[in-house]
Amino acid sequence: MNLLEVKGLTKKYGDKLALDGFSFKVPKNSVFGLLGPNGAGKTTLIRILNQITQPDSGEINLDGRPLKPKDVELIGYLPEERGLYKSMKVAEQIIYLAQLKGLSKKDAKKRMHYWFDRLNIKGWGDKKIEELSKGMAQKIQFIVTVIHNPPLLILDEPFSGFDPVNANLIKNEILTLKEEGATIILSTHRMENVEELCDNIALIHKSKKVLDGSVRTIKNNYRTQTYEVGFQSERAEEITRQLSGNFTVQPAYFKDITAQAKLQVKLNDHQSTTSLLKFLIDTKVEITHFSELVPSINDIFIKTVEQHG
Numbered sequence: 512m513n514l515l516e517v518k519g520l521t522k523k524y525g526d527k528l529a530l531d532g533f534s535f536k537v538p539k540n541s542v543f544g545l546l547g548p549n550g551a552g553k554t555t556l557i558r559i560l561n562q563i564t565q566p567d568s569g570e571i572n573l574d575g576r577p578l579k580p581k582d583v584e585l586i587g588y589l590p591e592e593r594g595l596y597k598s599m600k601v602a603e604q605i606i607y608l609a610q611l612k613g614l615s616k617k618d619a620k621k622r623m624h625y626w627f628d629r630l631n632i633k634g635w636g637d638k639k640i641e642e643l644s645k646g647m648a649q650k651i652q653f654i655v656t657v658i659h660n661p662p663l664l665i666l667d668e669p670f671s672g673f674d675p676v677n678a679n680l681i682k683n684e685i686l687t688l689k690e691e692g693a694t695i696i697l698s699t700h701r702m703e704n705v706e707e708l709c710d711n712i713a714l715i716h717k718s719k720k721v722l723d724g725s726v727r728t729i730k731n732n733y734r735t736q737t738y739e740v741g742f743q744s745e746r747a748e749e750i751t752r753q754l755s756g757n758f759t760v761q762p763a764y765f766k767d768i769t770a771q772a773k774l775q776v777k778l779n780d781h782q783s784t785t786s787l788l789k790f791l792i793d794t795k796v797e798i799t800h801f802s803e804l805v806p807s808i809n810d811i812f813i814k815t816v817e818q819h820g
């Protein structure tokens with residue numbers, strides 16, 4: 512079951528086409544990564560979903576029915592450009608914004624303290640926003656986004672401004688929100704976060720969708736039958752020579768600390784992983800490492816964007 516279905520979204524700014532017939536589906540209770548180079552159209556799409564901008568054409572369905580203005584209450588939006596009232600105190604700000612999203616004052620306070628606990632910021636309520644560092648303010652913005660428990664979260668670069676410890680904290684909170692039933696659209700340039708968090712992705716390039724699907728299937732489709740093989744370095748030259756006669760071998764490189772030789776070995780069309788392993792075993796070399804080189808989402812992003820010019 513999909514929470515969000517978008518069909519043929521098109522948006523022009525003057526002569527400039529920012530989105531060109533963009534379609535995608537976000538399954539309920541999943542994390543969906545919206546990826547693309549700078550200027551691809553991601554923010555335009557997010558602004559349309561939040562009804563800040565109107566599309567020229569296309570359809571958006573939320574939970575099986577057309578998106579309507581009141582649905583903004585069902586969406587928690589963390590914009591890339593953060594906007595908090597600088598002179599207000601943290602607690603006043605959170606409670607005020609939570610009430611705008613339909614919570615009672617009592618519930619807003621309760622939920623605020625729940626999040627203060629979870630994000631390790633107890634006692635921050637009386638601080639003014641202007642006294643906070645970028646990362647500290649970012650935590651407040653995150654709370655404001657999730658406080659009303661919206662079924663759909665749209666997070667634009669949620670990790671920017673965070674140190675590694677706090678980025679990890681937020682990453683785990685996103686996964687917990689998913690476990691609790693939320694559906695999350697995540698727009699980010701940080702591909703390691705995409706690998707860790709996303710179930711599905713869509714890649715936008717020059718206003719068009721150029722790739723989409725589950726992270727697992729996409730990675731599977733980009734496999735190149737290449738393996739990294741490590742073995743004792745004394746026989747490196749001999750083993751490299753033997754392997755080169757049968758497989759496609761990248762030059763050997765050596766790790767000083769472990770005294771291993773490592774090679775990248777690509778299978779030819781008719782060869783299997785077992786044939787490579789059997790070959791290595793027959794050489795009687797001491798194998799220290801054997802793993803498939805699976806392409807990263809970062810590699811796939813770069814390759815796909817280059818292919819589409």
Ligand SMILES: Nc1ncnc2c1ncn2[C@@H]1O[C@H](COP(=O)(O)OP(=O)(O)OP(=O)(O)O)[C@@H](O)[C@H]1O
Nearest residue numbers: 524527528529547548549550551552553554555556
């Ligand atoms: N208000 C606007 N007026 C005119 N052109 C715009 C406007 N907003 C965006 N654009 C153009 O639309 C295209 C898509 O921009 P958008 O901000 O959606 O990209 P993006 O994928 O979010 O990029 P980034 O990763 O840099 O944030 C760009 O060519 C941009 O110049």
